[in-house]
Amino acid sequence: MAHNLAPTHDTSPSRLSAALDFESLGSSHLPNSSNHSSRRGAFVVGTCVVTCAVIGGVLIPFLSPAFRKIVLPYVPATDVQTRNVCSVLKGRAGQRLVDLGSGDGRLVSAAAEEGLIATGVELNYGLVLYSRLDSLRKGFWKRTNFIRRDLFKTNLSNYDVIVLFGVPSMMDLVKQKLLVEMRPDAMFVACRFPLPNVKPSAQLGSGIDTVWVYSRSDIQKSLSKA
Numbered sequence: 609m610a611h612n613l614a615p616t617h618d619t620s621p622s623r624l625s626a627a628l629d630f631e632s633l634g635s636s637h638l639p640n641s642s643n644h645s646s647r648r649g650a651f652v653v654g655t656c657v658v659t660c661a662v663i664g665g666v667l668i669p670f671l672s673p674a675f676r677k678i679v680l681p682y683v684p685a686t687d688v689q690t691r692n693v694c695s696v697l698k699g700r701a702g703q704r705l706v707d708l709g710s711g712d713g714r715l716v717s718a719a720a721e722e723g724l725i726a727t728g729v730e731l732n733y734g735l736v737l738y739s740r741l742d743s744l745r746k747g748f749w750k751r752t753n754f755i756r757r758d759l760f761k762t763n764l765s766n767y768d769v770i771v772l773f774g775v776p777s778m779m780d781l782v783k784q785k786l787l788v789e790m791r792p793d794a795m796f797v798a799c800r801f802p803l804p805n806v807k808p809s810a811q812l813g814s815g816i817d818t819v820w821v822y823s824r825s826d827i828q829k830s831l832s833k834a
């Protein structure tokens with residue numbers, strides 16, 4: 609039997625009302641696709657924003673030192689280097705030490721283990737937080753302190769021992785700072801890179817693990833020679 613599929617032109621009230629009922633039923637029961645896609649869009653944008661914020665929050669503290677005038681990257685001291693620093697700290701329990709650019713705090717913790725009261729100065733706040741937790745975990749929190757600060761804005765006159773694992777480009781500036789702020793009885797310990805044109809009181813280890821020890825008078829003598 610053939611069905612008549614041709615459009616009807618019946619505009620009687622009963623037919624119109626049936627059509628309207630069908631439309632209203634349809635709009636409340638069919639899924640609203642434009643609502644769904646806008647919610648999916650908001651979810652994708654939100655996920656991207658959160659991901660970028662997390663990646664940025666983790667990476668920026670590590671990358672930002674690269675944009676400073678003096679680039680001092682995060683390179684932790686080796687175990688041998690740490691042992692060499694500890695050797696020159698023997699017999700100094702109770703003295704105050706500062707590690708300029710303390711990284712993950714390993715030299716500060718090692719100094720605290722030797723009985724010194726040790727402070728780490730570090731630009732990267734993530735590393736400062738890590739160092740605090742790590743020294744808490746190791747049980748040294750009473751003798752350690754970690755500060756988020758620029759090492760060039762740190763007053764060195766408060767310390768008996770000043771430690772720096774720096775880079776060659778900063779050593780001249782550090783030398784000038786030491787001459788002004790270092791106490792006459794204090795000791796400066798340079799890791800991996802020595803002070804230029806200054807004869808150290810002592811030298812320990814070899815290669816990348818070398819540690820140089822300077823008194824203030826060692827540094828002053830280098831001026832009279834220049």
Ligand SMILES: C[S@@+](CC[C@H](N)C(=O)[O-])C[C@H]1O[C@@H](n2cnc3c(N)ncnc32)[C@H](O)[C@@H]1O
Binds near residue numbers: 673708711730760
């Ligand atoms: C070579 S790492 C040494 C880390 C640590 N002292 C060690 O021996 O394991 C240098 C550290 O200095 C930090 N740093 C760079 N510039 C700095 C600045 N102007 N003031 C303080 N810290 C800085 C870096 O973030 C990095 O953690």
